[in-house]
Amino acid sequence: MTEKEWQQAMTAAVTETLENMAFMEIQGDTGELTPIDDPVWVTLLVHEPAPGEFRLVLPKALLAAMAGNVYGPTAQLGEQQLRDLLAELLNTMAGRFLGRILPGEAFRLGIPQAGKGAPPPADPHACHWRFLAEELPLSLTASGAPLLQRRPA
Amino acid sequence: MKRIAIIDDSGCARMFIHKCLEIIGLGTAEIIEAADGKEALAKLGETPVDLLITDLSMPVMDGEALLRWVKGTPELRDLPVLIISSAGNPAREKKLLEMGAFAVLAKPISPVTLLHTLEPIIDALEDEKR
Numbered sequence: 001m002t003e004k005e006w007q008q009a010m011t012a013a014v015t016e017t018l019e020n021m022a023f024m025e026i027q028g029d030t031g032e033l034t035p036i037d038d039p040v041w042v043t044l045l046v047h048e049p050a051p052g053e054f055r056l057v058l059p060k061a062l063l064a065a066m067a068g069n070v071y072g073p074t075a076q077l078g079e080q081q082l083r084d085l086l087a088e089l090l091n092t093m094a095g096r097f098l099g100r101i102l103p104g105e106a107f108r109l110g111i112p113q114a115g116k117g118a119p120p121p122a123d124p125h126a127c128h129w130r131f132l133a134e135e136l137p138l139s140l141t142a143s144g145a146p147l148l149q150r151r152p153a
Numbered sequence: 154m155k156r157i158a159i160i161d162d163s164g165c166a167r168m169f170i171h172k173c174l175e176i177i178g179l180g181t182a183e184i185i186e187a188a189d190g191k192e193a194l195a196k197l198g199e200t201p202v203d204l205l206i207t208d209l210s211m212p213v214m215d216g217e218a219l220l221r222w223v224k225g226t227p228e229l230r231d232l233p234v235l236i237i238s239s240a241g242n243p244a245r246e247k248k249l250l251e252m253g254a255f256a257v258l259a260k261p262i263s264p265v266t267l268l269h270t271l272e273p274i275i276d277a278l279e280d281e282k283r
Contacts, residue, residue, distance in 0.1 A: 016261065
């Protein structure tokens with residue numbers, strides 16, 4: 001696997017997930033680390049075979065737009081349902097990504113943990129991806145030395 | 154009426170699978186939902202189902218343990234178990250199929266994929282009715 005394929009693996013995972021689950025198209029990795037207003041976030045641990053963590057951060061307005069696409073524009077959703085959607089999105093993105101970067105290897109994921117407000121500080125060695133959906137930013141981060149060791153040099 | 158159990162700790166995932174079932178023409182089926190394998194066992198003990206759709210990664214009792222329990226229980230051994238998971242890969246899929254899973258699909262599923270996968274089971278159920 002090349003560095004380009006590693007990057008594209010996440011782009012494909014995010015594209016497939018948002019198109020199929022939230023009926024939303026994304027613009028590819030913008031590479032810009034612009035701040036995310038009113039953020040909501042979710043983290044997911046990878047237990048095996050390359051321990052690490054994924055983090056998805058997006059503005060609450062984008063999550064609300066996704067929820068409207070999934071549940072219908074008039075649905076009255078509580079915090080728990082929004083967190084549930086956020087968790088399911090990251091779970092699916094992570095699975096798609098790992099399936100590509102660890103072909104043929106069994107992997108085990110943890111249970112997603114959602115939060116709002118400023119996310120915990122990111123590992124300085126983390127790998128970042130930035131996308132735009134409905135003109136709003138969406139950030140994916142992969143961290144943890146064993147997981148990042150799978151990234152091509 | 155067909156009964157379908159959907160087991161996933163994510164209410165969103167259960168809703169999404171339910172929607173896909175509706176789109177492929179199984180909207181009239183009675184849906185039984187549970188958030189983990191243990192809750193599913195309790196519900197399956199009360200109400201027999203025609204198809205079980207389960208996630209793999211769940212708290213309390215995961216999908217693999219649920220599959221093992223179903224295939225080890227004589228009254229449930231023939232129940233088709235469809236696994237829909239984000240943690241799938243060829244090696245694990247092979248293991249789950251060897252354990253008796255009917256099929257293993259990767260999230261996110263689409264109605265088309267679900268229909269294609271379930272077609273043999275839907276046909277069999279229709280044949281039984283005739």
